[in-house]
Amino acid sequence: MADSLVVRGGTVLVGNPLEERFVDADVLLRDGRIAEIGSVPSDGAPEIDARGTFVLPGFVDSHHHLWEASMRGLTADWDITQFMARIRSSYAKFHTAQDIHAGTLSGAVAALDCGVTTSIDYMHCVNTPEHAEASVDAISEVGIRSVFCYGLNAVPLDEPWFTTHADRLDDARRMRSTRFAVTDPAELITFGIAASDLGSRPAEITDAEFALARELDVLLTVHTDCLWSPDYPQQVAELHTRGLLGPKQLYAHANRTTNAELALLADAGSAVASTPEVELQMGNGFPVLKRASRHGVPAGLGSNLQANNSPDLFTQMRLARHSITAIENQPLLETTGTAALDGTSLTCAQAFFHATLDSARALGLDAVTGSLEVGKAADLMLLRNDGVHHRPIVDPMATIVSQSRPSDVDTVVVAGVVKKQSGRVDDALRRRAISLADGVFERVRSRSTPLRRSGH
Numbered sequence: 001m002a003d004s005l006v007v008r009g010g011t012v013l014v015g016n017p018l019e020e021r022f023v024d025a026d027v028l029l030r031d032g033r034i035a036e037i038g039s040v041p042s043d044g045a046p047e048i049d050a051r052g053t054f055v056l057p058g059f060v061d062s063h064h065h066l067w068e069a070s071m072r073g074l075t076a077d078w079d080i081t082q083f084m085a086r087i088r089s090s091y092a093k094f095h096t097a098q099d100i101h102a103g104t105l106s107g108a109v110a111a112l113d114c115g116v117t118t119s120i121d122y123m124h125c126v127n128t129p130e131h132a133e134a135s136v137d138a139i140s141e142v143g144i145r146s147v148f149c150y151g152l153n154a155v156p157l158d159e160p161w162f163t164t165h166a167d168r169l170d171d172a173r174r175m176r177s178t179r180f181a182v183t184d185p186a187e188l189i190t191f192g193i194a195a196s197d198l199g200s201r202p203a204e205i206t207d208a209e210f211a212l213a214r215e216l217d218v219l220l221t222v223h224t225d226c227l228w229s230p231d232y233p234q235q236v237a238e239l240h241t242r243g244l245l246g247p248k249q250l251y252a253h254a255n256r257t258t259n260a261e262l263a264l265l266a267d268a269g270s271a272v273a274s275t276p277e278v279e280l281q282m283g284n285g286f287p288v289l290k291r292a293s294r295h296g297v298p299a300g301l302g303s304n305l306q307a308n309n310s311p312d313l314f315t316q317m318r319l320a321r322h323s324i325t326a327i328e329n330q331p332l333l334e335t336t337g338t339a340a341l342d343g344t345s346l347t348c349a350q351a352f353f354h355a356t357l358d359s360a361r362a363l364g365l366d367a368v369t370g371s372l373e374v375g376k377a378a379d380l381m382l383l384r385n386d387g388v389h390h391r392p393i394v395d396p397m398a399t400i401v402s403q404s405r406p407s408d409v410d411t412v413v414v415a416g417v418v419k420k421q422s423g424r425v426d427d428a429l430r431r432r433a434i435s436l437a438d439g440v441f442e443r444v445r446s447r448s449t450p451l452r453r454s455g456h
Protein backbone atom coordinates (compact mmCIF):
# COMPACT_ATOMS: atom_id res chain seq x y z
CA MET A 1 0.00 0.00 0.00
CA ALA A 2 1.59 3.29 -1.10
CA ASP A 3 2.52 5.79 1.63
CA SER A 4 1.35 3.46 4.39
CA LEU A 5 3.19 2.18 7.42
CA VAL A 6 2.00 -0.14 10.18
CA VAL A 7 3.36 0.31 13.71
CA ARG A 8 2.68 -3.16 15.01
CA GLY A 9 2.33 -4.54 18.50
CA GLY A 10 3.12 -1.62 20.81
CA THR A 11 1.36 -0.19 23.84
CA VAL A 12 -0.35 2.86 22.39
CA LEU A 13 -1.28 5.98 24.37
CA VAL A 14 -4.58 6.88 22.70
CA GLY A 15 -6.09 10.37 22.85
CA ASN A 16 -5.52 13.04 25.48
CA PRO A 17 -2.50 12.01 27.60
CA LEU A 18 -4.35 13.18 30.74
CA GLU A 19 -6.74 10.25 30.29
CA GLU A 20 -3.80 7.77 30.41
CA ARG A 21 -5.55 5.38 27.98
CA PHE A 22 -2.91 2.77 27.11
CA VAL A 23 -4.05 0.12 24.60
CA ASP A 24 -2.16 -2.82 23.10
CA ALA A 25 -2.77 -2.05 19.43
CA ASP A 26 -1.37 -1.45 15.96
CA VAL A 27 -1.32 1.99 14.37
CA LEU A 28 -1.84 2.41 10.64
CA LEU A 29 -0.24 5.52 9.18
CA ARG A 30 -1.36 6.62 5.74
CA ASP A 31 -0.53 9.73 3.72
CA GLY A 32 1.09 11.39 6.72
CA ARG A 33 -1.85 10.85 9.06
CA ILE A 34 -3.06 8.31 11.59
CA ALA A 35 -5.58 6.18 9.67
CA GLU A 36 -6.43 3.53 12.26
CA ILE A 37 -5.62 2.46 15.83
CA GLY A 38 -6.60 -1.13 16.55
CA SER A 39 -5.97 -4.51 14.98
CA VAL A 40 -4.55 -3.76 11.55
CA PRO A 41 -4.34 -6.72 9.12
CA SER A 42 -1.14 -7.29 7.15
CA ASP A 43 -1.55 -6.29 3.52
CA GLY A 44 1.99 -5.85 2.36
CA ALA A 45 2.51 -2.32 3.74
CA PRO A 46 5.88 -1.78 5.44
CA GLU A 47 5.83 -2.40 9.18
CA ILE A 48 7.72 -1.29 12.28
CA ASP A 49 7.94 -3.78 15.12
CA ALA A 50 6.72 -1.87 18.17
CA ARG A 51 6.88 -4.75 20.65
CA GLY A 52 8.64 -3.66 23.84
CA THR A 53 7.72 0.00 23.33
CA PHE A 54 5.18 2.63 24.23
CA VAL A 55 3.77 4.28 21.09
CA LEU A 56 3.40 7.92 22.09
CA PRO A 57 2.73 11.31 20.55
CA GLY A 58 6.03 13.02 19.76
CA PHE A 59 7.05 15.82 22.08
CA VAL A 60 6.04 19.37 21.15
CA ASP A 61 8.53 22.08 22.10
CA SER A 62 6.80 25.45 22.42
CA HIS A 63 9.81 27.65 23.18
CA HIS A 64 13.06 27.04 21.36
CA HIS A 65 15.62 29.13 19.49
CA LEU A 66 17.01 26.44 17.17
CA TRP A 67 19.77 28.65 15.72
CA GLU A 68 21.57 28.86 19.07
CA ALA A 69 22.68 25.23 18.75
CA SER A 70 25.64 26.82 16.92
CA MET A 71 26.97 27.60 20.42
CA ARG A 72 26.02 24.28 22.03
CA GLY A 73 26.83 24.28 25.76
CA LEU A 74 28.42 27.74 25.84
CA THR A 75 26.09 29.24 28.47
CA ALA A 76 25.88 26.34 30.91
CA ASP A 77 27.29 28.40 33.79
CA TRP A 78 25.76 31.76 32.86
CA ASP A 79 22.95 33.81 34.32
CA ILE A 80 20.39 35.74 32.28
CA THR A 81 22.31 39.03 32.41
CA GLN A 82 25.45 37.37 31.06
CA PHE A 83 23.34 35.64 28.41
CA MET A 84 21.73 38.88 27.26
CA ALA A 85 25.08 40.73 27.08
CA ARG A 86 27.16 38.01 25.50
CA ILE A 87 24.78 36.30 23.07
CA ARG A 88 21.83 38.55 22.37
CA SER A 89 23.99 41.68 22.13
CA SER A 90 27.26 40.14 20.95
CA TYR A 91 27.52 36.69 19.38
CA ALA A 92 24.23 37.21 17.55
CA LYS A 93 25.91 40.01 15.61
CA PHE A 94 28.57 37.68 14.23
CA HIS A 95 26.30 34.93 12.89
CA THR A 96 26.10 34.80 9.09
CA ALA A 97 23.12 33.24 7.35
CA GLN A 98 25.28 30.15 6.84
CA ASP A 99 25.93 29.90 10.60
CA ILE A 100 22.20 30.23 11.27
CA HIS A 101 21.56 27.39 8.83
CA ALA A 102 24.15 25.19 10.54
CA GLY A 103 22.87 25.88 14.05
CA THR A 104 19.22 25.46 13.11
CA LEU A 105 19.80 22.20 11.24
CA SER A 106 21.91 20.77 14.05
CA GLY A 107 19.38 21.92 16.65
CA ALA A 108 16.44 20.40 14.79
CA VAL A 109 18.18 17.04 14.28
CA ALA A 110 19.12 16.88 17.97
CA ALA A 111 15.50 17.60 18.87
CA LEU A 112 14.26 14.79 16.62
CA ASP A 113 16.75 12.44 18.25
CA CYS A 114 15.11 13.19 21.63
CA GLY A 115 11.61 12.38 20.38
CA VAL A 116 10.55 15.94 19.54
CA THR A 117 8.33 15.91 16.44
CA THR A 118 7.26 19.59 16.60
CA SER A 119 9.45 22.50 17.63
CA ILE A 120 8.74 26.19 17.43
CA ASP A 121 11.66 28.09 15.95
CA TYR A 122 11.74 31.44 17.75
CA MET A 123 14.27 33.00 15.37
CA HIS A 124 15.51 36.20 16.98
CA CYS A 125 18.64 36.64 14.88
CA VAL A 126 17.17 37.91 11.61
CA ASN A 127 20.12 40.14 10.74
CA THR A 128 19.20 40.00 7.03
CA PRO A 129 16.37 38.40 5.05
CA GLU A 130 18.83 35.63 4.18
CA HIS A 131 19.12 34.74 7.87
CA ALA A 132 15.38 34.05 8.01
CA GLU A 133 15.47 32.09 4.76
CA ALA A 134 18.42 30.03 6.03
CA SER A 135 16.44 28.99 9.11
CA VAL A 136 13.48 27.81 7.11
CA ASP A 137 15.79 26.02 4.66
CA ALA A 138 17.33 24.11 7.57
CA ILE A 139 14.00 23.17 9.17
CA SER A 140 12.69 22.02 5.77
CA GLU A 141 15.78 19.92 5.19
CA VAL A 142 15.32 18.15 8.54
CA GLY A 143 11.59 17.61 8.09
CA ILE A 144 10.58 18.37 11.68
CA ARG A 145 7.18 20.04 12.19
CA SER A 146 7.67 23.67 13.14
CA VAL A 147 6.18 27.10 13.59
CA PHE A 148 8.86 29.39 12.22
CA CYS A 149 8.54 32.65 14.13
CA TYR A 150 10.18 35.59 12.36
CA GLY A 151 12.04 37.70 14.93
CA LEU A 152 11.38 41.44 14.71
CA ASN A 153 13.95 42.40 17.37
CA ALA A 154 16.99 44.39 16.31
CA VAL A 155 20.34 42.72 16.98
CA PRO A 156 22.71 45.70 17.64
CA LEU A 157 24.70 45.47 14.41
CA ASP A 158 27.34 48.07 13.55
CA GLU A 159 25.93 48.32 10.03
CA PRO A 160 22.32 47.08 10.15
CA TRP A 161 20.84 45.59 6.98
CA PHE A 162 17.37 46.74 8.09
CA THR A 163 17.63 50.50 8.48
CA THR A 164 14.10 50.97 9.86
CA HIS A 165 11.70 48.88 11.90
CA ALA A 166 9.18 49.22 9.07
CA ASP A 167 11.69 47.38 6.82
CA ARG A 168 11.58 44.40 9.19
CA LEU A 169 7.79 44.35 9.20
CA ASP A 170 7.81 44.45 5.40
CA ASP A 171 10.28 41.59 5.19
CA ALA A 172 8.08 39.48 7.48
CA ARG A 173 5.15 40.29 5.16
CA ARG A 174 7.30 39.26 2.17
CA MET A 175 8.11 35.91 3.73
CA ARG A 176 4.50 35.26 4.73
CA SER A 177 3.26 35.96 1.18
CA THR A 178 5.96 33.96 -0.58
CA ARG A 179 7.17 30.97 1.39
CA PHE A 180 4.11 30.70 3.63
CA ALA A 181 1.32 31.64 1.26
CA VAL A 182 -0.53 28.40 2.12
CA THR A 183 -2.30 28.92 5.44
CA ASP A 184 -3.31 25.34 6.29
CA PRO A 185 -2.18 24.60 9.90
CA ALA A 186 -1.49 21.03 8.79
CA GLU A 187 1.43 22.26 6.65
CA LEU A 188 4.69 20.92 8.07
CA ILE A 189 6.09 24.42 8.64
CA THR A 190 3.82 27.35 9.43
CA PHE A 191 4.61 31.02 9.99
CA GLY A 192 4.56 33.16 13.10
CA ILE A 193 5.96 36.36 14.56
CA ALA A 194 8.48 36.60 17.40
CA ALA A 195 8.01 40.10 18.77
CA SER A 196 10.78 42.17 20.34
CA ASP A 197 11.22 41.40 24.04
CA LEU A 198 8.53 43.28 25.96
CA GLY A 199 9.97 46.37 27.60
CA SER A 200 13.00 46.48 25.30
CA ARG A 201 11.46 48.82 22.70
CA PRO A 202 9.13 51.84 22.76
CA ALA A 203 5.43 51.05 23.11
CA GLU A 204 4.65 52.04 19.51
CA ILE A 205 7.07 49.33 18.28
CA THR A 206 5.25 46.69 20.33
CA ASP A 207 1.92 48.01 19.02
CA ALA A 208 3.14 47.70 15.42
CA GLU A 209 4.43 44.15 15.96
CA PHE A 210 1.19 42.95 17.55
CA ALA A 211 -0.75 44.62 14.73
CA LEU A 212 1.39 42.81 12.15
CA ALA A 213 0.64 39.40 13.69
CA ARG A 214 -3.08 40.23 13.60
CA GLU A 215 -2.79 41.46 10.00
CA LEU A 216 -1.03 38.25 8.92
CA ASP A 217 -3.35 36.14 11.11
CA VAL A 218 -0.48 34.15 12.63
CA LEU A 219 0.85 33.15 16.05
CA LEU A 220 2.72 35.86 17.96
CA THR A 221 5.21 34.78 20.61
CA VAL A 222 7.28 36.99 22.88
CA HIS A 223 9.56 36.86 25.93
CA THR A 224 7.50 38.14 28.84
CA ASP A 225 7.94 39.00 32.54
CA CYS A 226 11.20 37.07 32.87
CA LEU A 227 13.61 39.84 33.93
CA TRP A 228 13.27 41.18 37.46
CA SER A 229 13.63 44.66 38.88
CA PRO A 230 11.56 46.59 41.41
CA ASP A 231 11.16 49.19 38.65
CA TYR A 232 9.74 46.91 35.94
CA PRO A 233 6.04 47.17 35.14
CA GLN A 234 3.87 44.05 34.99
CA GLN A 235 3.97 43.40 31.25
CA VAL A 236 0.79 41.38 30.78
CA ALA A 237 -1.23 43.97 32.70
CA GLU A 238 0.27 46.67 30.51
CA LEU A 239 -0.63 44.79 27.31
CA HIS A 240 -4.17 44.39 28.67
CA THR A 241 -4.42 48.12 29.38
CA ARG A 242 -3.33 48.88 25.82
CA GLY A 243 -5.88 46.42 24.40
CA LEU A 244 -3.25 44.12 22.89
CA LEU A 245 -4.06 40.74 24.47
CA GLY A 246 -5.78 38.19 22.28
CA PRO A 247 -5.82 34.69 20.85
CA LYS A 248 -2.90 33.28 18.83
CA GLN A 249 -0.48 34.74 21.39
CA LEU A 250 2.13 32.72 23.24
CA TYR A 251 3.90 34.35 26.18
CA ALA A 252 7.27 32.75 26.89
CA HIS A 253 8.50 32.35 30.49
CA ALA A 254 6.05 34.71 32.28
CA ASN A 255 7.77 33.83 35.57
CA ARG A 256 6.71 36.99 37.37
CA THR A 257 3.29 37.21 35.72
CA THR A 258 0.76 37.42 38.56
CA ASN A 259 -2.29 35.23 39.01
CA ALA A 260 -4.51 38.21 38.19
CA GLU A 261 -2.64 38.60 34.90
CA LEU A 262 -2.99 34.86 34.17
CA ALA A 263 -6.75 35.35 34.48
CA LEU A 264 -6.44 38.09 31.84
CA LEU A 265 -4.55 35.68 29.55
CA ALA A 266 -7.25 33.04 30.05
CA ASP A 267 -9.97 35.55 29.12
CA ALA A 268 -8.00 36.61 26.05
CA GLY A 269 -7.41 33.05 24.83
CA SER A 270 -3.63 33.46 25.07
CA ALA A 271 -1.09 30.79 26.09
CA VAL A 272 2.25 30.50 27.94
CA ALA A 273 5.42 28.47 27.45
CA SER A 274 7.68 27.37 30.32
CA THR A 275 11.33 26.36 29.96
CA PRO A 276 12.24 25.12 33.45
CA GLU A 277 15.92 24.31 32.86
CA VAL A 278 16.98 27.75 31.63
CA GLU A 279 14.59 29.60 33.93
CA LEU A 280 15.87 27.84 37.05
CA GLN A 281 19.52 28.12 36.05
CA MET A 282 19.65 31.64 34.68
CA GLY A 283 17.55 33.37 37.31
CA ASN A 284 14.25 33.96 35.54
CA GLY A 285 12.27 32.58 38.48
CA PHE A 286 10.06 29.54 38.94
CA PRO A 287 8.09 28.07 36.00
CA VAL A 288 4.61 29.56 35.57
CA LEU A 289 3.29 26.34 34.05
CA LYS A 290 1.10 25.05 36.88
CA ARG A 291 -0.25 28.44 37.93
CA ALA A 292 -1.16 29.13 34.31
CA SER A 293 -2.84 25.77 33.92
CA ARG A 294 -4.90 26.30 37.08
CA HIS A 295 -6.16 29.55 35.53
CA GLY A 296 -7.17 27.75 32.32
CA VAL A 297 -4.27 29.04 30.22
CA PRO A 298 -2.73 26.52 27.78
CA ALA A 299 0.80 25.90 29.04
CA GLY A 300 3.48 24.36 26.89
CA LEU A 301 6.95 23.14 27.77
CA GLY A 302 10.10 24.06 25.92
CA SER A 303 13.84 23.52 26.02
CA ASN A 304 14.68 27.13 25.01
CA LEU A 305 18.25 26.96 23.75
CA GLN A 306 20.84 24.32 23.04
CA ALA A 307 23.55 26.89 23.75
CA ASN A 308 22.54 25.95 27.30
CA ASN A 309 20.93 22.53 27.46
CA SER A 310 19.77 19.51 25.50
CA PRO A 311 16.44 19.64 23.64
CA ASP A 312 15.36 16.69 25.83
CA LEU A 313 11.85 17.26 27.16
CA PHE A 314 12.14 14.37 29.65
CA THR A 315 14.44 16.69 31.62
CA GLN A 316 12.05 19.63 31.26
CA MET A 317 9.14 17.52 32.53
CA ARG A 318 11.08 16.46 35.62
CA LEU A 319 12.44 19.92 36.39
CA ALA A 320 8.94 21.37 36.03
CA ARG A 321 7.47 18.75 38.34
CA HIS A 322 10.03 19.08 41.07
CA SER A 323 10.58 22.85 41.04
CA ILE A 324 6.84 23.54 41.12
CA THR A 325 6.24 20.98 43.84
CA ALA A 326 9.14 22.36 45.88
CA ILE A 327 7.97 25.97 45.77
CA GLU A 328 4.39 24.99 46.57
CA ASN A 329 5.46 22.72 49.43
CA GLN A 330 7.75 25.17 51.16
CA PRO A 331 5.06 27.39 52.81
CA LEU A 332 3.32 24.24 54.07
CA LEU A 333 6.55 22.86 55.50
CA GLU A 334 7.26 26.13 57.26
CA THR A 335 3.77 26.41 58.79
CA THR A 336 1.91 23.13 59.29
CA GLY A 337 4.83 20.81 58.54
CA THR A 338 5.29 17.60 56.59
CA ALA A 339 1.89 16.25 57.57
CA ALA A 340 0.28 18.95 55.41
CA LEU A 341 1.78 17.63 52.15
CA ASP A 342 -0.53 16.08 49.55
CA GLY A 343 1.47 14.44 46.77
CA THR A 344 3.16 16.29 43.93
CA SER A 345 1.93 19.54 42.41
CA LEU A 346 2.36 18.28 38.83
CA THR A 347 1.61 14.61 38.20
CA CYS A 348 3.46 12.52 35.61
CA ALA A 349 0.41 12.54 33.33
CA GLN A 350 0.07 16.32 33.64
CA ALA A 351 3.76 16.80 32.83
CA PHE A 352 3.46 14.62 29.71
CA PHE A 353 0.29 16.50 28.69
CA HIS A 354 2.13 19.83 28.90
CA ALA A 355 5.03 18.40 26.84
CA THR A 356 2.69 17.18 24.08
CA LEU A 357 -0.95 18.15 23.66
CA ASP A 358 -0.90 21.36 25.72
CA SER A 359 2.25 22.55 23.96
CA ALA A 360 0.44 21.88 20.68
CA ARG A 361 -2.54 23.88 22.00
CA ALA A 362 -0.19 26.74 22.92
CA LEU A 363 1.06 26.74 19.32
CA GLY A 364 -2.46 26.50 17.88
CA LEU A 365 -1.68 23.03 16.49
CA ASP A 366 -3.76 20.80 18.78
CA ALA A 367 -6.09 19.84 15.93
CA VAL A 368 -3.03 18.65 14.02
CA THR A 369 -0.63 17.04 16.50
CA GLY A 370 0.12 16.44 20.19
CA SER A 371 -1.89 13.24 20.68
CA LEU A 372 -2.53 9.97 18.85
CA GLU A 373 -5.98 10.08 17.31
CA VAL A 374 -7.33 8.94 13.96
CA GLY A 375 -7.13 11.84 11.51
CA LYS A 376 -4.30 13.67 13.26
CA ALA A 377 -0.80 13.89 11.82
CA ALA A 378 1.36 10.78 12.06
CA ASP A 379 3.77 12.45 14.51
CA LEU A 380 4.86 9.85 17.04
CA MET A 381 7.69 8.19 18.90
CA LEU A 382 8.29 4.64 20.02
CA LEU A 383 9.77 4.68 23.52
CA ARG A 384 11.44 1.45 24.65
CA ASN A 385 9.97 0.01 27.83
CA ASP A 386 11.90 -3.25 27.97
CA GLY A 387 15.08 -2.04 29.66
CA VAL A 388 16.28 -3.02 33.12
CA HIS A 389 15.42 0.50 34.26
CA HIS A 390 11.81 0.15 33.06
CA ARG A 391 10.73 -3.10 34.68
CA PRO A 392 8.43 -3.74 36.38
CA ILE A 393 6.02 -1.28 34.79
CA VAL A 394 3.77 -0.42 37.72
CA ASP A 395 2.35 2.78 36.23
CA PRO A 396 3.03 3.42 32.50
CA MET A 397 2.97 7.21 32.83
CA ALA A 398 5.47 7.06 35.70
CA THR A 399 7.71 4.79 33.61
CA ILE A 400 7.60 7.33 30.75
CA VAL A 401 8.11 10.49 32.79
CA SER A 402 10.24 9.49 35.77
CA GLN A 403 12.16 6.44 34.49
CA SER A 404 12.85 7.08 30.79
CA ARG A 405 15.52 9.03 28.93
CA PRO A 406 16.21 10.15 25.34
CA SER A 407 18.27 7.04 24.63
CA ASP A 408 15.04 5.04 25.10
CA VAL A 409 13.53 6.84 22.09
CA ASP A 410 13.69 4.02 19.54
CA THR A 411 11.73 5.47 16.61
CA VAL A 412 10.54 8.94 15.60
CA VAL A 413 8.01 9.56 12.83
CA VAL A 414 6.98 13.01 11.57
CA ALA A 415 4.03 13.32 9.19
CA GLY A 416 4.42 9.62 8.41
CA VAL A 417 8.14 9.88 7.58
CA VAL A 418 10.53 7.81 9.71
CA LYS A 419 13.28 10.08 11.08
CA LYS A 420 14.77 7.74 13.68
CA GLN A 421 14.63 3.98 13.83
CA SER A 422 16.23 1.29 16.01
CA GLY A 423 17.63 4.02 18.24
CA ARG A 424 19.48 5.87 15.47
CA VAL A 425 18.46 9.09 13.84
CA ASP A 426 18.51 9.00 10.03
CA ASP A 427 22.17 8.56 9.10
CA ALA A 428 22.31 11.20 6.36
CA LEU A 429 20.72 13.78 8.68
CA ARG A 430 23.02 12.87 11.54
CA ARG A 431 26.16 13.17 9.38
CA ARG A 432 25.00 16.45 7.88
CA ALA A 433 24.20 17.95 11.29
CA ILE A 434 27.61 17.05 12.68
CA SER A 435 29.55 18.23 9.63
CA LEU A 436 27.74 21.58 9.60
CA ALA A 437 27.99 22.15 13.35
CA ASP A 438 31.67 21.31 13.70
CA GLY A 439 33.65 24.53 13.45
CA VAL A 440 30.68 26.91 13.33
CA PHE A 441 31.30 28.43 16.76
CA GLU A 442 35.01 28.92 16.07
CA ARG A 443 34.08 30.91 12.97
CA VAL A 444 31.55 33.02 14.89
CA ARG A 445 34.03 33.64 17.68
CA SER A 446 36.79 34.57 15.25
CA ARG A 447 34.66 37.52 14.10
CA SER A 448 34.26 38.80 17.68
CA THR A 449 37.81 39.61 18.76
CA PRO A 450 37.00 41.79 21.80
CA LEU A 451 34.82 39.00 23.22
CA ARG A 452 37.56 36.47 22.70
CA ARG A 453 40.05 38.65 24.55
CA SER A 454 37.70 38.89 27.54
CA GLY A 455 37.40 35.11 27.72
CA HIS A 456 34.07 34.73 25.95
Ligand SMILES: [Zn+2]
Nearest residue numbers: 065223252304
Ligand atom coordinates in the same frame (compact mmCIF):
# COMPACT_ATOMS: atom_id res chain seq x y z
ZN1 LIG B 1 13.75 32.39 24.66
